[in-house]
Amino acid sequence: MEQEQFVTCIVDNQSHPITDGRLLRELDPAVRNLVKGEFPDAKVTDFICDHHLLKYQLLRVDGLINSDVKQTNKINRRLTKAMQSDDYDIIDVNDTLNKSLTFGQRVSDSVARFGGSWGFILIFVFVLIAWMLVNGLSLFGIHFDSYPFILLNLALSCIAAIQAPIIMMSQNRAADRDRMNSENDYHVNLKSEHELRILHAKLDNLTQNQIPHTLEIQKLEIEILGQIRSELDSLQRNQNS
Template sequence: MTDPIKKIKSSENQQLLKLQKIVQNAIEEEKSIIENLLNEPAEVLTKGQSISDKVASFGGSWKFIIIFAVILFVWIVFNSVAILHWRFDPYPFILMNLVLSCIAALQAPIIMMSQNRQEEKDRKRSENDYLINLKAELELRSLHQKMDLLLEEHLSSLMEVQIKQLEILKGIQKSLEKGK
């Protein structure tokens, strides 16, 4: 009588161990993915890319705007109040306009290069996010299938237990009937 019960318990324990192993494997795979995402490989930049990033970083900062405004203010004040032979750009400040146009003409494509690189990095990040989400979805489907399989095995073992219990009850009933 205890032999079928031991078999049932051992099969249930085996099923639980299988489930535990499946979950542990899934967790280990997740850890490796997270580790890879947290420790991205270092980006190798050319000298031009590095310069364009620095120019874009400085050109889009308040520091640049304030320094540039101060230089323009000093330029205008100096060329307005200086003695005639010290003025290098008298009003209407044609040289200043030329310098500003040159700075804008050079700065714009450099900033666009940096933005294009940033856009490429963003695109790669979104692709990585998509692949991670896809992997997670596939892993969830796999876990659902494994759970369904384990539930089916568990239900069949429960059915076996009930059949054995009925057999035991019938045996008890027969022995009670003989004893009467």
């Protein structure tokens, strides 16, 4: 049988075979720092037995989980705050405009709608031609506005003069609608951007902290499993001898 080397555990100064534990320099830096926190004089060549090492490994796992939970809670609080702080109510533009519409505005809207249609143009052309034909050729004995149709000119000027401000009124309302729409859009965008930023922080936390921590915890688990196995082995050896 090979000669086993014995070393003393830094925690309780008991003698152990060197296979029953590890030197501090073989430990994970974070676990080593935990040991060094309790034993400031410890050197990297000192030995710690598996039994005592387990405590520091579990402490490290605890620390990792706690810091993850803390960070996640912090981000969730930010998200909740951001959701609550938004006190802007999205305006239903059509509903608001329709409710505040006066009778005159309603009329101007329908006049502008009719004035900008093919129906209006066709009717207008028909009326013009009929007027000129009736008066020019004295059809049915009617000729209240003979060539060059001065009364028709006056009527056209009046229609144009009235139509312009009516269309402008309607356009003002369209501008109002656009302004309200863009105000809505602005607030929705602002809120989305804010939430997106927090979501980014959440994702960053997941990839930069939580996943590496999970991997480290897995590594510690595997180490602890290895220690259990070697303890089982030594138990078996003791039974056999």
